[in-house]
Amino acid sequence: MARIAVHGAFTLSPYPWEGFDFEFFSYGWVGPVTTRYRSNKAGKKLAQIIHPEDTLIGFSNGALVIWEALEEGAHPKNVILIQPALATNTEFPEGPNYFCLYNKDDWAVQAARIFR
Numbered sequence: 001m002a003r004i005a006v007h008g009a010f011t012l013s014p015y016p017w018e019g020f021d022f023e024f025f026s027y028g029w030v031g032p033v034t035t036r037y038r039s040n041k042a043g044k045k046l047a048q049i050i051h052p053e054d055t056l057i058g059f060s061n062g063a064l065v066i067w068e069a070l071e072e073g074a075h076p077k078n079v080i081l082i083q084p085a086l087a088t089n090t091e092f093p094e095g096p097n098y099f100c101l102y103n104k105d106d107w108a109v110q111a112a113r114i115f116r
Contacts, residue, residue, distance in 0.1 A: 002023050002051065002053075002054045002055070003022045003023065003054070003055045003056075003057060004022065004023045004024075004025050004046075004049075004050070004054055004055070004056050004057065005022040005023070005024050005025065005057045005058075005059075005062070006025045006027075006042075006046065006056065006057065006058040006059070006062030006063075006065050006066055007024070007025075007026060007027075007059060007060075007061075007062050008059045008060030008061045008062055008085070009029070009030045009031070009035055009060060009061035009085070022057065025042075025046055025049075025065075027039075027041075027042030027045070027046075027065060030061065035061060035064075039061060039064045039065050039068055040068050042065045042068065043064075043065050043066070043067070043068020043069040043070075043071065043072060044068065044069070044072050046065060046066070046068070046069040046074070047068075047069040047070075047072035047073060047074040050069060050074040050075070050076050051076075052075050052076070052077060053076075053077050054076040054077060054078075055076060055077060055078040055079075055080065056069070056076050056078070056079050056080070056096075057080045057082070058079070058080070058081050058082065058084065059082045059083060060082070060083050060084065060085045061085045063081040063082075063084030063085060063086050064084070064085055064086055066079060066081070067086065067090060067092065070092060070093050070096075071093075075095055075096070076096050077096060077097065078096055078097045078098075078099070079092070079096045079097070079098050079099070080098075080099045080100075080101075081098070081099070081100045081101070081102075082100075082101050082102075083101065083102050083103060084100060084102060
């Protein structure tokens with residue numbers, strides 16, 4: 001079983017994940033204008049490496065990348081989302097076990113709404 005960590009839009013290093021037993025999936029820096037396109041492209045790449053026993057952990061925009069991978073047909077065992085940068089009505093496919101940690105007052109996620 002692999003645990004795959006996916007960073008947020010402005011996070012390029014595996015720093016938050018150092019010391020943990022994770023594979024770090026990096027899709028590079030994305031800005032407000034390129035987020036949707038780059039996240040879709042990254043999700044397609046991520047979907048190609050996911051196995052049924054894997055656990056995906058996405059922080060912020062990493063949650064969008066994971067969602068894109070799921071839309072591509074990826075079937076991990078578990079999905080953990082930390083402060084996901086997703087619309088509140090985002091629907092996820094059945095199958096994986098989901099766990100979401102969030103703070104409804106996070107200013108970065110609130111500010112990103114203007115770029116939807």
